[in-house]
Amino acid sequence: MTQTTAPTLDRAEIDSITRTAHLLADAARVETLRLFRSPDLRPDNKLSDGFDPVTEADRASERAMRAILARERPQDAILGEEYGSQAGSSGLTWVLDPIDGTRAFMSGAPSWGVLIGVNDASGPIYGIIDQPYLDERFEGGFGLARVLGRGRDLPLAVRRDVPLAQATLMSTYPEVGSPEESRAFGKVAAQARLTRYGLDCYAYALLAAGQIDLVIEAGLQSYDVAGPIAVVRAAGGVVTDWTGGPAHEGGRIIAAASPELHAEALRLLGS
Structure with missing residues (x-):
């Protein structure tokens, strides 16, 4: 969902966004880990011709995140993979992929993740890539570039000078x-x-x-x-x-x- 104006964010608003994003990631962890590598996982297919899997973990993860946004940031728009778009008035859009890598998830491979992005009119200004099973949360934006988990808070930095x-x-x-x-x-x-x-x-x-x-x-x-x-x-x-x-x-x-x-x-x- 594209916004037409980019809001000016003060420190309190930035703190609200980052705090809410971590609440979303925490809630998605609960819902995804509940069914990861579980015999109760029963993937459905979104396509009649081909294979595009979705699970109850995908749906429950997005529902949990949307419930938090309804409480904490009701003025913001939402775009999610499973439940589509919801309009907002703030100029910000939360872009949610409740499980990116559902094929990996249903195969028991820990390479899937929960994706949380915040867009203004120019595009993404903040984001999280969360891997619940490995306890790794990669965070970037608003001056932050770090990975959290396993009792650590480490800086993120790409490697340079590699042809x-x-x-x-x-x-x-x-x-x-x-x-x-x-x-x-x-x-x-x-x-x-x-x-x-x-x-x-x-x-x-x-x-x-x-x-x-x-x-x-x-x-x-x-x-x-x-x-x-x-x-x-x-x-x-x-x-x-x-x-x-x-x-x-x-x-x-x-x-x-x-x-x-x-x-x-x-x-x-x-x-």
């Missing part, structure tokens, strides 16, 4: 998107030192933590990217679409650890 020939590249699916998009991705992958697949939003967390250097994906929705964009940018990274433009509406996404690496990969994607 494409030495870079680690990640994407969720080997086919990336359409055949055309896959061919474009292949040009970058052919130049990277290492290419790995399958981590969904956790790849963006690893980029922000300085573990990998590039994430390139296609076919994403706004709720897939708002939180990760804020976290990666707060850690010093660059996130755009494949033309170098804004990425927060979804589609084709490239996230890079440095402007130089971003430019190098972008040239190959567009060639």
